[in-house]
Amino acid sequence: MSAGLLRNSFKGAASAAPFFPTLLDQMPNAIVVFDAENLKLAYANPAAELALDASRKSLEGQSIPDLFGDNPPLNNMISEVCAGHFSTQRQELVLHALPGSIHQDSTPAHVVVALLDDPSLVIMEWFPIDQQLRSERDERVTQQVEANKQLMRNLAHEIKNPLGGIRGAAQLLEYELPHKGLHEYTQVIIKESDRLQALVDRLLAPHRKAHAMELFNVHEALERVRSLVLAEFPKGLRIIRNYDTSLPDILGDREQLIQATLNIAHNAAQALGEEIEQGTAQIELKTRVARSVTISKKRYKLALNLHVIDNGPGIPEDIRERIFFPLVSGRNGGSGLGLTLAQTFIQQHQGFVACESRPGHTDFHIQIPYRTQEK
Structure with a gap:
């Protein structure tokens, strides 16, 4: 001004x-x-x-x-x-x-x-x-994410076509093998093909399913996330509710937002292995309202601020800038798709997700604008 x-x-x-x-x-x-x-x-x-x-x-x-x-x-x-x-x-x-x-x-x-x-x-x-700076960074990230999504979709389709042929050929080969002891090798091919097929389906899934937009209470959704995480980690982990109960209902795809938050909270719980053993692990689910926010150069009067905060070791510095990229994981055996899918779901709601991490404090910040019911 x-x-x-x-x-x-x-x-x-x-x-x-x-x-x-x-x-x-x-x-x-x-x-x-x-x-x-x-x-x-x-x-x-x-x-x-x-x-x-x-x-x-x-x-x-x-x-x-x-x-x-x-x-x-x-x-x-x-x-x-x-x-x-x-x-x-x-x-x-x-x-x-x-x-x-x-x-x-x-x-x-x-x-x-x-x-x-x-x-x-x-x-x-x-x-x-x-x-x-954040606005400029968000714009760069959005462009990079779009490029990555297009690349992964193309790559997934290219993988999907020959994968069915490989699996079918392995099944036919299994029928023709004279010794059943050799079936072990064809089963490896079949099972690995199925695993890759599941990975490809997960890459393509967010772009296939139509939105089921509805007004819902975000805290009811977070309670579901909380119960799912505690069911898998019943001991040594405390999940703190820090809710602003005055928040209005938000318009969105309830299941997608539950899945996005669950992916982040589940990753946090998995990173808290040592703290869970010591009984000191905690994840905080925090909600607040944000006023007069700008997301991707668009102005909104109100937005939901949702934080998933844990007291774990933090994200390794070498992957900190790439954690939302497909197939990037800081955990052995991780697919590197959980945060990618979370980001995709949130961006489909015109929101953004960012992360600040240091040892003892990792904060995933989700911001989603409040929008009116689409006619």
């Missing part, structure tokens, strides 16, 4: 306070307005509430140092604007949260500070730089 538009939005704001324009409530970037003399907040939009992890009511009356501490670059920007040396200041800097606050991360951000027409008010807008 331009500084001029910001200033115009607040013309006469001092006389109309606290009735600030609703226009800023709709802006995707975090925006606060504060007094130029004492730096105390008079207004914060919903994006700022989300960024600062606090309600507008609790933010009003707090000062900029209360929120960001002693930040010389930010303080200098504000001083220059308040002194009238510049009407607008722009800079990329790190916004530090105060120790002990709920939102403790430091955020590299692009910050704009501008003096309003009423010189007693200053407006500050910021957005995380990693938000822009």
